[in-house]
Amino acid sequence: MRFSRGFLPTLKEAPAEAEVVSHKLMVRSGMIRRLAAGVYTLLPLGVRVQRKVEQILREELNRADAQEVFLPALNPAELWRKTGRWEVYGKELIRLKDRHERDFCLGPTHEEVITDLVAREVRSYRDLPLNLYQIQTKFRDEIRPRFGVMRGREFTMKDGYSFDRDEAGAEQSYEEMVQAYTRIFQRCGLKFSAVEADSGAIGGSFSHEFMVMADTGEEAITVCDSCGYAANVEKSPVSLKLPENEGGELKKVHTPGAHSIEEVAEFFSLPPYRMVKTLLYIADDEPVAAMIPGHRELNEVKLKNALDAVDIELADAETVEKLTNSEVGFAGPVGLSDVRLVADYTIENSEGLIVGANQTDYHYTGAREGRDFTAGIFADLTVAQEGDACPKCEARLSIRRGIEVGHVFKLGCKYSESLDATYQDENGETHTIVMGCYGIGVGRTVAAAIEQNHDEDGIIWPTPIAPYHVDIIPVRVDDETMQVCDHIYDSLETAGLDVALDDRDERPGVKFKDADLIGFPYKAVIGPRGLKEGKIEIKSRRTGETQLVAISESVTFLENLVSEEMKFDS
């Protein structure tokens, strides 16, 4: 690629809308431009990087015996109605009607379409196992798109699905995909970890997220440095051991103005864990009171799972006042009628608790679960915190941040059942196919790579996903210099490297700055200083090291550098 013919609009300043580094650098380096909120155009540089990631995906998935398909983005509603997700998916699903007023949606994921396909085509155990994937544009009308390509409403995703005859086979497919994903992210030059996760709206029994470690990540992860356990905080189990309280009688106490746990704790001069935090939620249109120890935060994902609810939402002030007959801040389980009670397991049979009295400015002391109130469900309901015990080895957990670039699920039979995907075994008996599903956000992976690989001058691409391996920079644009440049350019291309030549009639400083911003792993600087001795300079973007190399040897030299960095064995 010659710069004089390229479309590389670089910017000195980042647009005001960009918040995180990857977004700023992708815009500044000319990889992307915004068309609407969460909708981006990929410019040539962006396309090149994305294609490189896609190529790695294909190589590793094909190696794992998965095959590529291409499913329609435009999906008929009937399929989604069969699985119930037409209703469940909510506003995130982009719905539209055709000219005959028939309902369609734009696929946010493709379990329905792929399962329908497999249900139609697969009959026999001989057809299994089967693993199919695609790289496709997905549509999700996110409530809040943000961080550029990191959370878009239209984005490129690799989604794959495995089909097995039984649980054991599904487990093996799952393992194979974990292996493939590990190789993929290693090859992309990312520092990541596979983390236990909640399976969310996709459904299913078990899942791992692939998290790229970055301080700007949207996800919090609990990590155990002593045994290697890692989980999304949403999922991370909490096993609290609270000191036993003294029992006693239920007593109503006037606590004027004490709304928050802190205020109540101060009023009684007792530690916050003696209080019970009662939060009112609306779970699938039904009011629910969730109780947790006062010093902790409620984990909504855990609550949703404990209730087996489709949707939960914190009740608004008006609802709270109606349910508790008091101002917000005095909700408690005692005497709360027509509301389901769910409690953290620490509250079961616990006594000496301080709870809201459902009366403005009053609390109960000495409350006891099972005597003064009875919760219907007990579960782990709190958010894991720094210093909590590791569920595997009891060591202290720390909290890190990460970007979710991939997610693998064991789906079980959720979709195969509703779409009737079955096979016949050796004995002619019919069984339901067991599924797994596996996603990688392609653009997100690119953005995550930038979050992890940049400095104040710009991007520092890991060589395997760099748009070009080498940027040839003539210091002067005269015949003599350009002749050498052209020669090296042609030779490198012949050698199979991806090479750029900055043949613009610009001052060297401009070219250096652009090269650093775009993040080419190597610059080949060709100027009078070196040419006097028949040499050129090769500078590494990552280390900043410069080496003088004879023109005649430069091609082999660069070839070796690049192929060394492309190498991957495991």
Place this chain on the structure above:
RNA sequence: CGGGGCGUAGCGCAGCCUGGUAGCGCGCCUGCUUCGGGAGCAGGAGGUCGGAGGUUCAAAUCCUCUCGCCCCGACCA
């Protein structure tokens, strides 16, 4: 959807409070001098001030409505 903020030249911003000529830096075009880390000088192009209504002799500026964008929360690759 709830809370906060912003829309003025391609990009970054000032001007608005206190109505009266639309301005700065970068980028872009021309010429000359330069040329090893975003050059200097001179000249130039580019704006229905997001849109619609209103107040006024007069609106970027005041009022109303509307559209778009960004940040914090629920969603997720």
